[in-house]
Amino acid sequence: MSELSATIIGAGIVGVSTAAFLQREGYDVTIIDRVLPGEGCSFGNAGGLAFSEIVPTVHSRMLLKIPGWLVDPMGPLTIRWSYFPKALPWFLALARNSLPDRVRAITAARADLAMRVVSDFESLLKAAGTEDLIRYEDTLRLYDNEAQYLAEAPERAAKTPYGFEMKRLSGDEARELEPAIGPNVHCGVFHGGWYFLTNPGRAVKSIAAEVVKNGGRIIEDDVVSLVRDAGRVKALQLKTQGQHKVHRLVICAGAYSHLLAKQLGEKVLLEAERGYHMVLPNSGVKLSRSLTYARSPGAATPMEMGLRLAGSDEFAGLDAAPNYARADALWKNFKAVLPGLRQPDQETTRWMGRRPGTPDSLPVIGPSKTTANVWYGFGHGHMGLTWGPTTGRLIAETMSGRKSNIDLAPFRADRF
Numbered sequence: 027m028s029e030l031s032a033t034i035i036g037a038g039i040v041g042v043s044t045a046a047f048l049q050r051e052g053y054d055v056t057i058i059d060r061v062l063p064g065e066g067c068s069f070g071n072a073g074g075l076a077f078s079e080i081v082p083t084v085h086s087r088m089l090l091k092i093p094g095w096l097v098d099p100m101g102p103l104t105i106r107w108s109y110f111p112k113a114l115p116w117f118l119a120l121a122r123n124s125l126p127d128r129v130r131a132i133t134a135a136r137a138d139l140a141m142r143v144v145s146d147f148e149s150l151l152k153a154a155g156t157e158d159l160i161r162y163e164d165t166l167r168l169y170d171n172e173a174q175y176l177a178e179a180p181e182r183a184a185k186t187p188y189g190f191e192m193k194r195l196s197g198d199e200a201r202e203l204e205p206a207i208g209p210n211v212h213c214g215v216f217h218g219g220w221y222f223l224t225n226p227g228r229a230v231k232s233i234a235a236e237v238v239k240n241g242g243r244i245i246e247d248d249v250v251s252l253v254r255d256a257g258r259v260k261a262l263q264l265k266t267q268g269q270h271k272v273h274r275l276v277i278c279a280g281a282y283s284h285l286l287a288k289q290l291g292e293k294v295l296l297e298a299e300r301g302y303h304m305v306l307p308n309s310g311v312k313l314s315r316s317l318t319y320a321r322s323p324g325a326a327t328p329m330e331m332g333l334r335l336a337g338s339d340e341f342a343g344l345d346a347a348p349n350y351a352r353a354d355a356l357w358k359n360f361k362a363v364l365p366g367l368r369q370p371d372q373e374t375t376r377w378m379g380r381r382p383g384t385p386d387s388l389p390v391i392g393p394s395k396t397t398a399n400v401w402y403g404f405g406h407g408h409m410g411l412t413w414g415p416t417t418g419r420l421i422a423e424t425m426s427g428r429k430s431n432i433d434l435a436p437f438r439a440d441r442f
């Protein structure tokens with residue numbers, strides 16, 4: 027086996043991006059996944075290249091909203107209470123990370139990570155011939171009233187020092203731009219840097235196809251265990267194809283990554299933040315950009331397949347059955363600002379995916395602390411599509427011994 031050979035577990039946006047950037051460093055790459063590329067969480071997200079989203083997913087002001095959301099069974103956040111004891115250490119860490127000092131540090135780290143998101147994505151999609159999947163229209167956030175708009179002033183203030191400009195529009199200006207927006211919308215604000223992809227699953231598949239075209243291999247199998255020897259992983263035990271020898275290994279297994287890290291003696295706090303989508307091919311609504319709505323987290327994105335409504339955050343573990351009523355709740359939410367939105371019909375599809383969520387809204391990127399030939403790229407939570415290509419580049423650079431453009435300390439695996 028060549029010195030420059032790497033195996034990547036996971037063919038989501040993070041895994042395929044890592045494989046593509048490793049190839050550029052001269053590595054011979056193999057990707058292993060139990061499903062086809064782009065069929066995990068990367069398949070069904072809202073498509074947002076949300077590089078201005080530098081404030082952590084949860085901060086102290088949001089903590090105050092959580093009790094209200096939890097009492098509403100169809101609210102944007104839900105916990106299956108039977109699962110709560112298992113997730114308790116994660117929630118305690120979440121609370122610690124919601125303190126102002128931590129929020130400032132996390133915001134700075136997320137801003138660092140955001141710096142080359144667009145160029146890293148463009149570079150991969152251009153090589154794959156699918157750069158037309160990126161739409162350079164900034165997402166518009168909608169508000170019901172002035173109080174709702176003012177309540178988000180601290181988040182906007184946290185972003186401005188990093189150069190993200192959030193332009194306000196009156197309700198009429200928003201409707202002029204997007205005639206589908208209803209008369210009750212009071213005002214809108216551009217997110218300040220949030221483009222979108224018109225088909226995230228196809229983007230992942232196109233990068234994977236390019237990896238194969240350049241000599242990479244994709245093996246469809248389940249990695250059951252990591253076979254260790256003298257402080258290294260020497261092979262992967264696959265469910266159906268025996269052992270696969272590895273020289274260097276990158277774990278990009280999304281919401282399942284902590285199970286593999288645990289085998290290497292590394293404790294990572296990771297929860298499946300289960301999100302839902304509904305795609306309406308016959309939505310009756312024409313949009314030229316993606317919308318978010320301050321009343322409830324989630325996005326409405328015009329895609330190749332139709333209008334995709336995506337969002338929701340459900341803590342129920344990896345294996346609980348989906349509750350598609352949560353996808354229907356997204357429809358109800360957006361109907362309030364898009365009055366022309368048609369009822370779901372027989373062509374409407376619903377989906378659930380597992381965001382790999384850490385309690386500090388930062389991914390794990392970099393080498394394992396226990397095992398010499400292992401690197402990590404997972405835990406991207408609500409931002410994996412956005413940060414996936416950049417993560418791949420950073421892993422490829424560090425594995426090749428090159429200095430990266432940002433400080434990777436906030437993303438260490440041993441921080442939990």
Ligand SMILES: Cc1cc2nc3c(=O)[nH]c(=O)nc-3n(C[C@H](O)[C@H](O)[C@H](O)COP(=O)(O)OP(=O)(O)OC[C@H]3O[C@@H](n4cnc5c(N)ncnc54)[C@H](O)[C@@H]3O)c2cc1C
Pocket residue numbers: 035036037038039040041058059060061064065066067068069070071072073074075076247248249250278279280281282283300301302303325336337338378379380381382403404405406407408409410411412413414
């Ligand atoms: C509703 C929703 C909306 C979202 N909207 C956005 C958005 O607008 N912008 C954004 O940036 N992000 C968004 N996200 C988040 C984003 O989709 C995820 O962070 C991202 O897809 C994670 O990518 P990944 O490659 O880490 O994981 P995945 O895409 O899940 O890939 C991991 C792969 O690892 C494989 N795997 C795991 N364990 C094993 C094993 N033992 N053996 C073999 N294979 C294994 C899985 O099969 C899977 O294919 C959203 C998520 C959801 C659910």
